[in-house]
């Protein structure tokens with residue numbers, strides 16, 4: 001049994017709360033940091049997070065606090081579940097209370113605007129001697145909270161960190177698989193949010209099952225193509241953090257990214273769709289970041305380009321779909337028949 005005495009989770013949204021609750025139910029001492037004192041009191045007294053996980057009771061041993069100093073004092077393992085746009089700022093706030101070789105695990109599936117940094121890269125820049133990991137996979141927070149059978153991936157170059165995360169989170173309903181491909185696992189969780197928006201859009205437009213299957217499969221091809229160009233291992237994309245997360249997010253209305261796409265398909269504006277959600281949908285920002293990076297690196301990403309036109313330039317969906325369907329015939333699996341081999 002490991003020697004870890006204390007775990008901290010930064011971010012009291014849907015996923016941070018679920019992670020903290022699983023650690024608490026496994027018997028570890030866990031503190032959850034959030035910035036809303038009313039919600040912190042509610043978690044401590046009513047054992048519920050009514051803002052993000054209404055109706056799910058939380059472990060009585062889960063302690064919430066708005067004090068970073070208290071939450072991080074003497075901890076060994078820290079999970080960070082803060083949306084990408086505030087991630088660096090929160091790490092900078094937390095840094096004075098962290099050990100130099102702290103174990104830090106990001107659960108955030110996004111890209112920092114303007115820098116194209118993934119969260120593990122931000123952690124490396126801000127905490128160069130820390131031991132860093134990424135948790136990602138098909139993990140809809142509400143299903144985990146409901147104890148639906150679930151699996152995830154912990155990716156890190158540090159074997160001790162991988163084992164500690166497995167020990168803290170593994171239970172009869174939650175399996176934690178290990179990987180050393182931090183970048184690939186993180187990229188998979190991040191990129192699939194783009195395609196979940198496209199899937200929600202196509203569902204709202206009443207497209208058929210063939211269409212959904214084509215969309216998901218071509219999304220995987222596009223994700224892998226991008227990942228390979230960025231230096232990631234394409235094999236990671238056949239695992240839980242790649243195709244696994246793509247499937248769940250493209251199929252479930254519990255996904256916030258899917259819901260944004262669905263609202264757009266119903267004719268709502270992007271602003272209306274995001275406001276109605278009231279939670280983070282990382283894919284909206286990710287479309288922009290990936291579109292720019294793909295143009296810069298000349299990576300062929302027709303779905304990202306088409307979705308960008310629909311979401312940000314209000315291009316008529318029917319015209320974008322026609323353009324995608326009528327574009328040059330392509331190859332199925334590029335690693336079998338390269339694009340040039342057409």
Ligand SMILES: NC(=O)C1=CN([C@@H]2O[C@H](COP(=O)(O)OP(=O)(O)OC[C@H]3O[C@@H](n4cnc5c(N)ncnc54)[C@H](OP(=O)(O)O)[C@@H]3O)[C@@H](O)[C@H]2O)C=CC1
Pocket residue numbers: 011012013014015016017034035036052081082083084086089090107108109110139140141142278279280282
């Ligand atoms: N929900 C899910 O099913 C899953 C989510 N993820 C990923 O986890 C990350 C977090 O998502 P999730 O928990 O769902 O998001 P939510 O939108 O549910 O919650 C976001 C949380 O971050 C807090 N927050 C935002 N900015 C700051 C800040 N500057 N300082 C302090 N706290 C801040 C919010 O606080 P406040 O309420 O005060 O605004 C809130 O507690 C995302 O990248 C997401 O992709 C990963 C797997 C599954």
Ligand SMILES: O=C(CO)COP(=O)(O)O
Pocket residue numbers: 109137138139140141193196245248249254255256257258280281282
């Ligand atoms: O990443 C998720 C499931 O694995 C959650 O997706 P959303 O952020 O779209 O809700």
